[in-house]
Amino acid sequence: MRIVNTAEMRALEKAWSESAQRPLIDLMEQAGKAVWDTIEKIYAPHTGAHWVVFAGSGNNGGDGYVAARYAATAGIYVTVIHIGDPQKMTADTRTNYERFCAAGGQVTFAAGGQLPEISEVHGIVDALIGIGLTAPLRSHLLETVAAINATAKKRDCPVVAIDVPTGVNADTGNIMGDAVKASLTITIGAAKQGLCMCPARTYVGNLQVAGLAMTKADFVGSTVLITEKNITWPRRTPLSHKGTQGHVAIFAGCVGMEGAALLCAKAALRAGAGKVTLFMPKNAARNIIGHIPEVMVKPVGNTDFFALKDTEIDVSGYDAIAIGCGIGRAKETTDWGVAMTEKISCPFVCDADGLYALAQHPGHRLPARCVITPHLGEAARLLHVTNREIANDRPGYVKALHAATGAVAVLKGASTLLFEGTRLAVNTTGNAGLATAGTGDTLTGIIAALLAQGLAPADAAATGIWWHGAAADRLAGQYGYGFLATEVADALPYIYKEQVME
Numbered sequence: 001m002r003i004v005n006t007a008e009m010r011a012l013e014k015a016w017s018e019s020a021q022r023p024l025i026d027l028m029e030q031a032g033k034a035v036w037d038t039i040e041k042i043y044a045p046h047t048g049a050h051w052v053v054f055a056g057s058g059n060n061g062g063d064g065y066v067a068a069r070y071a072a073t074a075g076i077y078v079t080v081i082h083i084g085d086p087q088k089m090t091a092d093t094r095t096n097y098e099r100f101c102a103a104g105g106q107v108t109f110a111a112g113g114q115l116p117e118i119s120e121v122h123g124i125v126d127a128l129i130g131i132g133l134t135a136p137l138r139s140h141l142l143e144t145v146a147a148i149n150a151t152a153k154k155r156d157c158p159v160v161a162i163d164v165p166t167g168v169n170a171d172t173g174n175i176m177g178d179a180v181k182a183s184l185t186i187t188i189g190a191a192k193q194g195l196c197m198c199p200a201r202t203y204v205g206n207l208q209v210a211g212l213a214m215t216k217a218d219f220v221g222s223t224v225l226i227t228e229k230n231i232t233w234p235r236r237t238p239l240s241h242k243g244t245q246g247h248v249a250i251f252a253g254c255v256g257m258e259g260a261a262l263l264c265a266k267a268a269l270r271a272g273a274g275k276v277t278l279f280m281p282k283n284a285a286r287n288i289i290g291h292i293p294e295v296m297v298k299p300v301g302n303t304d305f306f307a308l309k310d311t312e313i314d315v316s317g318y319d320a321i322a323i324g325c326g327i328g329r330a331k332e333t334t335d336w337g338v339a340m341t342e343k344i345s346c347p348f349v350c351d352a353d354g355l356y357a358l359a360q361h362p363g364h365r366l367p368a369r370c371v372i373t374p375h376l377g378e379a380a381r382l383l384h385v386t387n388r389e390i391a392n393d394r395p396g397y398v399k400a401l402h403a404a405t406g407a408v409a410v411l412k413g414a415s416t417l418l419f420e421g422t423r424l425a426v427n428t429t430g431n432a433g434l435a436t437a438g439t440g441d442t443l444t445g446i447i448a449a450l451l452a453q454g455l456a457p458a459d460a461a462a463t464g465i466w467w468h469g470a471a472a473d474r475l476a477g478q479y480g481y482g483f484l485a486t487e488v489a490d491a492l493p494y495i496y497k498e499q500v501m502e
């Protein structure tokens, strides 16, 4: 599936119009026709069925008028309810409004709050707003959206959104006040990236792309989904031994947060690392020796924390390193953490308190072989913005994380995002069961293990995110929510077996 952001979509439309020397209204014609053709194919509405099209004054409304005209021609009883000021119709929308009226179509104008009663309806088309939404829905639109959702529920009829369900931000996937709950979204030309992200995904329903003349067969959008079809897996051969599967060093834990280190280590082993060595401050190490017999534990220094003198530890013999889970936020520890990022010469992943350390040293650059895995709060701290600013534009901020640090950037959360410098990648696995302590530590261990087994940093990040989410989906299928981070680690081999060995 081709996936684009809205700027890219508008550029595509403009480039097509210029090169084909045709007006954009020709695309609107194609879009509206494709919408009605898809509705016919999926719902096969009978002659005389009543469909209601809600149209706005922007070009999304124009698509709606074109679809309504094709519906009427096909013998459907179609009515258009135009919401908002008809004086503000774009030129192309007005032309299609006039064409619909000339073909005998009925249009009711309504302000939003006072909608006509819809007593019998077989389907609703949402052509209120598409990619033109930039701010939270104004009140009259909020009322219309609520009325559409309530009517669809009451009448048990499908709602087909044109391009984007009204209220969904097509770039970020955020809900701008409220949104139409579509059964089917027919997106025009190429899928808009926001449609593939949470929370929008629950409003989109079945997603269909209506291909237009402007999207050439070889066109690839700047956004990609991370699915089982495009990730890379580490392999074993019958001759593999622990020395060929990579040695991970983990710098994690402090007194009181030993568990973070254990989860990271366990996940690294479950993700196939040949060997795992855990470096931990002495007083913390004492508490966990033997907890995971497969892990080699190296107590460090003489304190409860990592400290600057620990930069002397020899890290040259490892294939990948994980740094930061549960190391705490003592000043000496943060100085040590930042200094270590300069000393490490192999690929590494930096998470949790390691990211806190980086945030104390603004401007510190990381090598391209480093993966950072902040959640929203850690990203906000790194970029010196608020959590809300990040939440409002996660795709923009994952790119900002890469730009600010130079590392492969992962922004965790529902629909984890990845940016390595060229394409935005959106993960498709995972569920709210992951909203439990320690699941981030397991992700760090997985990515470190994949780096140690030779995957390139961007591939290790993509496979790691997908695998972690797939393990959680398997657990959610078994238990619902309430599974533990340890169990996410333990579920990894089952997913590997399904994906690689069967």
Ligand SMILES: NC(=O)C1=CN([C@@H]2O[C@H](COP(=O)(O)OP(=O)(O)OC[C@H]3O[C@@H](n4cnc5c(N)ncnc54)[C@H](O)[C@@H]3O)[C@@H](O)[C@H]2O)[C@@H](O)CC1
Binding pocket: 013, 024, 025, 027, 028, 029, 031, 032, 056, 057, 058, 059, 060, 061, 063, 088, 090, 092, 128, 129, 130, 131, 132, 133, 134, 135, 136, 137, 138, 141, 162, 163, 164, 188
């Ligand atoms: N450029 C073109 O000719 C084409 C456009 N297409 C369609 O046109 C859409 C984009 O059209 P536009 O750029 O006109 O934008 P939209 O029609 O998506 O949105 C603009 C309209 O929404 C209203 N609006 C925006 N934010 C609002 C808010 N917060 N509260 C209430 N009302 C709000 C505006 O007042 C305006 O009427 C696409 O999604 C697609 O459906 C397609 O037909 C392909 C061709």
Ligand SMILES: Nc1ncnc2c1ncn2[C@@H]1O[C@H](COP(=O)(O)OP(=O)(O)O)[C@@H](O)[C@H]1O
Binding pocket: 352, 375, 412, 413, 414, 415, 416, 430, 431, 432, 433, 434, 435, 436, 437, 438, 439, 440, 441, 442, 443, 468
């Ligand atoms: N609602 C959700 N849907 C999908 N994944 C989620 C959700 N909530 C959290 N996660 C995932 O769970 C993990 C939590 O990581 P993090 O917050 O660092 O936890 P911790 O610090 O306790 O290890 C991340 O991989 C994140 O993407």
Ligand SMILES: [K+]
Binding pocket: 060, 126, 127, 128, 129, 130, 161, 162, 163, 164, 165, 166
């Ligand atoms: K719409």
